[in-house]
Amino acid sequence: MSYRLPDERVEELLSTVLQSGKIDRERDAAFLVYDLPYLREKVDAMIAAFPKTTLHAIAVKANSNPSILSYLNDTGIGLEAASVGELEIARQSGYSPDKIVFDSPVKSRQEIEFALQQSIHLNADNLMELERIDKTLQKMSSKSNIGLRINPQVGVGTIAITSVSGEYSKFGEPLKENRQKIIEAYCRYPWLNAIHLHVGSQGCDPVMLGNGICKVFELVCEINDELEQRGFNHRIRIFDMGGGLPVSYYRNRPPISMQEYSDMIRKTCPELFDGRFQLITEFGRYVHTNAGFAVSRVEYVKRHKSANTAMIHVGANMFIREAYHPGQWHHEISVADQTGRIKTQEPEESWVVAGPLCFAGDMLERNVYLPPIEEGDYLIIHDSGAYTLSMWSEYNSRSKPRVFGVCGDLVTERLGD
Secondary structure: OOOOOOHHHHHHHHHHHHOOOOOOOOOOOEEEEEEHHHHHHHHHHHHHOOOOOOEEEEEHHHOOOHHHHHHHHHHOOEEEEOOHHHHHHHHHOOOOHHHEEEOOOOOOHHHHHHHHHOOOEEEEOOHHHHHHHHHHHOOOOOOOOEEEEEEOOOOOOOOHHHEOOOOOOOOOEEHHHHHHHHHHHHHHOOOEEEEEEOOEOOOOOHHHHHHHHHHHHHHHHHHHHHHHHOOOOOOOOEEEOOOOOOOOOOOOOOOOOHHHHHHHHHHHOHHHHOOOOEEEEOOOHHHHHHHEEEEEEOOEEEEEOOEEEEEOOOOOOOOHHHHHOOOOOOOOEEEEOOOOOEOOOOOOEEEEEEOOOOOOOOEEEEEEEEOOOOOOOEEEEOOOOOOOHHHOOOHHHOOOOEEEEEEOOEEEOOOOO
C-alpha cells in the first residue's frame, strides 16, 4: 500500500465524482473526495500491527464526519473523543460505549458523570479530576475503565503547537515533578486501572514518541510493584499510548510505516505486547490524511506584475494551520482541467493560491510553481483527509463543502457535514 494516493488514482477519483451526475458544478465550487477502499486499507494496516485485543480509538478531532466514521465502524475500531460534542458524534456514528475513549482536558462534573453513567473509558487529565471522579463514584456505580494522563516530558517536536510533552504542557500530570503523587493516586483509588499518554502529532519524531511510551511504561511497572508490595489487589491493566504518528504531505518523503512503529515499540517495551496489558491507540491523522483530498474550482485568475493569483473557494476556513503557519504546514497542489484530468505541463510561472475570506493572510500558497491555470480549472489540495474540514472556521459564514466517498464506480453523494 502506498503511503499516499498516487496522482493517477486522484485523477481517477476526481473524474469519477465529476462524471457521476451527483455534483452540481455551479453550487459545488469546492468539495472533498475520499478513497473509501484506501481508508479501510489504512485501518487494516493499523490493526495488523498490534495485538488483536488492542482498541484502536481513532481521534474524532482528525475527521469528525459521521458518515466516514460510520463507514469504518464494522472494522472493529473505536473512537477517541476530546469533547462532549465528539462523544455525541461517536454515538451517532454507531459506536458502543465500550469502543469510546473520552480524553477532554477540561471536563465538567456533569461531563464526568455522563461518561461514567455510559460506562465510557475515561482518561483524567490531572489529579484534581481524579478527586472529582472519586466523589462521583461515591454516589453511583460505573463499569468505566479510568486512566490518568501522564506527560512524560520527553521534549518538543519541530512544530511546537502540536507538541504536548515538553517540560511544560497544559496536558496531563508532569512525570518528573509529580511522580510520587501519581504513584500515591494509583494506591488511593482502586478504580484507577489504566494510564494514558500522548506526546504529540505531526512534527514529532517517532523515536521521541517511543521514548514517551517507554518512560510511562517504566512508571506503570513501578506503580504495579508498589501496589503489590502494599497488598492492594488492583493493578494498571490498560495502557493507552495515544496517537500522533506523523504522515507525509510530500510525494517523495515516505514516512515510517505503522508496522515499523509498532516493531520499534515492541523492541523497547516487549511486555506491552505479551498479553498482560490491553493496549489502546488514538491515531487519527495516520488513518484519514492521505485518504482524502480537497478540490476547488478556480473562480478567477488575477495577474499582476508581482504575482499571478488563483482565487479559489477554500482557504483559511479549512486550512487554518497552513494559512497561519505556512512555514510549518504544507499541502501539495495539482491543477486539473474541467474533466478532472491533471495537467502535466512543466510549470513556468509561480502562483499565489488565495482563498475566499476577507483578510490578506487567506492564502494556501504564496510562491508555488504550477502548470498554466485558467478560470474554471480545478485545484486539487492533496492529503486533506484529516484536520481540515474538522477544523472548519465560520468566519464570513461560508457553507461547508460537500464530501464524496468513492468505492469503485460507486460515488456516495453526500457524507454529511
